Amino acid sequence: MEQLSFLAIPAVGAKLTPEQAMRLAISEAAKGSARVSPNPQVGAVVLDRDGGFMASGYHEYFGGPHAEVNALKNFSNQQLQGAQVYVTLEPCAHEGKTPSCAKMMAKLPLAKVVFGLIDPNPLVAGQGAEILKSAGIEAELFSSADKKAEDEIRLLLEESCEAFLWNFRNKKVFVALKMASSLDGQVALRSGESQWITGPESREYVHYLRACYDAVLVGKGTVEFDDPSLNIRHSTISKKNKVIVIDAEGDLLHKFADLKMTQVHDSADLLWCVSAELSEETQKKLAKLSNRPRVLFVKTKVAGDLDLQDLLAQLYALGLRSVLVEGGAFTASSFINCSLVNRLYLFQAPIIMGSGGSLSWTNSVRIATMSEKLKLQNPRYQVFGNDFLITGVL
Numbered sequence: 001m002e003q004l005s006f007l008a009i010p011a012v013g014a015k016l017t018p019e020q021a022m023r024l025a026i027s028e029a030a031k032g033s034a035r036v037s038p039n040p041q042v043g044a045v046v047l048d049r050d051g052g053f054m055a056s057g058y059h060e061y062f063g064g065p066h067a068e069v070n071a072l073k074n075f076s077n078q079q080l081q082g083a084q085v086y087v088t089l090e091p092c093a094h095e096g097k098t099p100s101c102a103k104m105m106a107k108l109p110l111a112k113v114v115f116g117l118i119d120p121n122p123l124v125a126g127q128g129a130e131i132l133k134s135a136g137i138e139a140e141l142f143s144s145a146d147k148k149a150e151d152e153i154r155l156l157l158e159e160s161c162e163a164f165l166w167n168f169r170n171k172k173v174f175v176a177l178k179m180a181s182s183l184d185g186q187v188a189l190r191s192g193e194s195q196w197i198t199g200p201e202s203r204e205y206v207h208y209l210r211a212c213y214d215a216v217l218v219g220k221g222t223v224e225f226d227d228p229s230l231n232i233r234h235s236t237i238s239k240k241n242k243v244i245v246i247d248a249e250g251d252l253l254h255k256f257a258d259l260k261m262t263q264v265h266d267s268a269d270l271l272w273c274v275s276a277e278l279s280e281e282t283q284k285k286l287a288k289l290s291n292r293p294r295v296l297f298v299k300t301k302v303a304g305d306l307d308l309q310d311l312l313a314q315l316y317a318l319g320l321r322s323v324l325v326e327g328g329a330f331t332a333s334s335f336i337n338c339s340l341v342n343r344l345y346l347f348q349a350p351i352i353m354g355s356g357g358s359l360s361w362t363n364s365v366r367i368a369t370m371s372e373k374l375k376l377q378n379p380r381y382q383v384f385g386n387d388f389l390i391t392g393v394l
Helices: 018-032 065-074 101-106 127-134 146-159 162-170 201-210 220-226 251-258 278-286 308-317 328-339
Strands: 043-047 053-058 084-089 114-116 137-141 174-181 185-187 215-219 242-248 270-273 295-296 320-326 344-350 358-360 377-383 386-391
Touching: 018 043, 018 053, 018 065, 018 114, 018 146, 018 377, 043 065, 043 242, 043 308, 053 065, 053 201, 065 084, 065 101, 101 127, 114 127, 114 146, 127 137, 127 201, 146 162, 162 174, 174 201, 174 328, 185 328, 201 320, 201 344, 201 386, 215 328, 220 242, 220 251, 220 328, 251 270, 251 386, 270 328, 278 295, 320 328
Parallel strands: 084 114, 114 137, 174 320, 174 344, 215 242, 215 320, 242 270, 270 295
Antiparallel strands: 043 053, 043 084, 185 358, 344 386, 377 386
């Protein structure tokens, strides 16, 4: 989930091509990225019968009006006669927290609705388009005579709601991994010290990323050494988040009340992942706490490590749909070794730490031949201060 540089809103009446209209809709969709989960980001653009810009809108927050409603709300039927709507995702057919967008649009004198993606939700999945067609409105999946542009836009559409698509297609939690490293791939000293590798601009962006995912996940080592708050501290975003801590033996529960995260989070938003084999011992530890986290008892593998597949399945059952893994090195490597990372955010600072006294974030990742190398798909690059970010699908 990459924060886009938002496109400028055109002047009313400015002519837009279908490609420009859909790119603008994608840009608008990104404005809701921190507030819409578990819904997808959606943006919409309204053009008049001649292709002139009328308005745009986006889904601003979960439970709020959808993009189509926000884009169309200020127009009369007369003004919308023959209008065209470009929307990133097929208009919803079902009634949920909000009315059906397809049914709303079917009552308007629109000429055409072009949508970027078919909604994978079985409550929609083509039904939104059929509602529009039944009302005499053209409803079609976006395409372009310029195949290169079409492919680029199709990729942007998929990325704009990648967690939502993954959830419905696979019934699993979408996992993003964020790491901050030196130029030589080191994320901490052997002692565990890691603050700070990257600069303040990168750290501000990380707080934006935290707001885009349902929860932040860290390992015991990160909590033990850094005692982080792991809340969202962003200049324009005020939002609570959930924190997941992997602490297989429950070692940190005895000092739970003294951790910084307990000062800024409700205990119900702190999820402690402990080995199912230590259930009885853990319950005894919890009984001594006046303020306690929610504990997930997770299956263990033969080597004693927690089964991350089981952990993610439990998170999905709890309603979490996306997780941002923030390390450290062992936790990052564990998720990569289990092929559980969907997207990587790698921040690199212009420093060298040396491998002799440091930890690499891929320390336990092993490949035997170059044919087994892990490749980042569709990489994108951004600069934050002196730092460099590369993100892509892993």
